[in-house]
Amino acid sequence: MSAQGRPAPEFPVWPQYDDAEREGLLRALEQGQWWRMGGKEVDTFEQEFADYHGAAKALAVTNGTHALEIALQLLGVGPGTEVIVPAFTFISSSQAAQRLGATAVPVDIDLDTYNLSPEAAAAAITPRTRAIMPVHIAGQIADLDALDELAADSGVSIVQDAAHAHGARWRGRRVGELGSIAAFSFQNGKLMTAGEGGAVTFPETAQYDEAFLRHSCGRPPTDRKYFHQTSGSNFRLNEFSASVLRAQLARLDSQISVREERSKLLKSLLTEIPGVVPQGHDERADRVPHYMAMFRVPGLGEDRRNALVDDLIARGLPAFVVFRAIYRSDGFWESAAPDTTVDELAKACPNSEALTADGIWLHHRTLLASEGAIEDTAQIIADALAAV
Template sequence: MSVSERPAPDFPEWPQYDDTERTGLIRALEQGQWWRMGGNEVKSFEQEFAAYHGAGHALAVTNGTHALELALQILGVGPGTEVIVPAFTFISSSQAAQRLGATAVPVDVDLDTYCLDVEATAAAVTARTRAIMPVHMAGHFADMDALAKLSADTGVPVVQDAAHAHGARWRGQRVGELGSVAAFSFQNGKLMTAGEGGAVTFPDGALYDEAFLRHSCGRPPTDRKYYHRTSGSNFRLNEFSASVLRAQLARLDAQITLREERSRLLKSLLEQIPDVVPQGRDERADRVPHYMAMFRVPGLGEERRNALVDDLIARGLPAFVVFRAIYRSDGFWETGAPDTTVDRLAAACPHTEALTADGIWLHHRTLLGTERHMHDIAEILSDALAAL
């Protein structure tokens, strides 16, 4: 039987859940208080999430975009300031800065790891730069050693966009142990999820205290007289979502271990297919959670890449085109855009341009499958490329 005639692989479903989530939801329901000020689920989740990531404090919020926005705001990002972001990322990374009135400054990424290029970042720092935002693409760390040095040399703080990096480690250090604020997402496709949700981790209590105020309309947790100490918004997470996230967190570590094993096998198989180049790995990242299984087919071009993804989906693979360069979306230019053009940014970001045209990713649920599933992926991809 040829590859094209086989039944589609039966990859594990996502999200995954069991009676742990059901028990948590009932627990949240029956406690009688469904918001964080009166219940126990959000507070317990924050403590558990902070401990797992080695952070001094964690604050649960409504979603990952709000997590980024809050993280930037407490570091002074606002009108007249700039935030350096990867040109290759989901657009929330830039929009979080732009919503605060800041200018988002895209820089190119490394063509091996798909993460922020440190030399390009250093060249983009100006007197107005208020934050550097590395995105740990697909759970792979940006070069945190070099970025820490750049931050120390320039005085510009790092804000980690860790939306893909739950449970990741850099040289034995967890995200919360790297000395910078980090933002996480719990959107439906993420490595742990409540449909929506987010969290920010903090290295010290002062930043946490300010973030708490701003995520709760500027109101202290014990206030009974409506004395709002700062401006802010309502980014509070509800008790039901937190109860689900506590269950999701409890199984995350075992899932990461399995994805690490499967990703090594899949990468070795993909490397054997002519013209396929899997995402690289900086070996200083000693634990990668693999939010996506990413690869390139260099020179394929956007039109043929899109056709290949459509074929992979038809053959049963949960495949996707990669993010478009943020400056190639109209939304990037609506507010807070730099004083330049698409063509100039494209010329300065050749790696991002290449990824936009020839990058593909597979959902992380594929990496929760069997070894046979990894061989299925490689065989399907090889067959689809031959047909293309």
């Protein structure tokens, strides 16, 4: 029962697991090698993940932020270079560039899809720009038709932040078939998880070979004499996590199918609530895994939005405020920040400002619930909004 007296909807727990994870953990335990260099789980998971996403290769790493760092490092991102990122994203997107010494350049988003605006990205390119990083918000792939054209015209590389986009498709093509490096996250709330973890997918095998060196302190897998061929760090995933991720991957596709159906129902119901605007859908994104169920209440304002989220949680919904525009966090300005101010960026990013103030999201386990629970969810949102 929620705090307001209406029965709270029943949502599946997250993370989900069953005997497949138990068997995987035992398999990793009993093989006697818990390090990726001697075991089989990480190697097997990488192949399975690459195959599922249509990539030439995949590299499993410690987390999604490290996946982004490796992807950027492969493209020569470092001091004196710039990476264009959406102003509306989780801050790892910018921090991955900044930790390499590059300047993160925030640009505005499309207020319908919440994805990076190709027009804003084009306007931000300078001779120092080394990469453009679209983030596939809530699992909907950004406008890669326009961004790929921009990349070809400018000579700037694309790095897909696919932390929300496991199993996503764009015009029938999977993330690994889109011609650019992509980085994924397996953090606890993600669409598949081992608590932490990440992966990078590559369109070319040679990119994997260099990335392997950099994620393993620059050391080739066959080295026995400590000849470290590149700079790097220890971003290696362990065998236990890989065994769990193999089980998680096996059920991902069926979960996406359920979320796609439930999302259609929830969006139709939210559209009927006065003042509520669900995240839009680009029809070219023909399979969306729905990491979040996102919506806005335009004009609500940040304080009232925050109060509404608190009320939704009290009523039993797994609700959250959306990401804050990255330039509105102190951490963004600590190192390798652009030569500008918060006010100047806010003026250049009105859509990110609006979404920061009035956006709400529901955890994707909401979309694994029954149709009845989805109907109850929409009614709770309507009731709570009327009470704000």
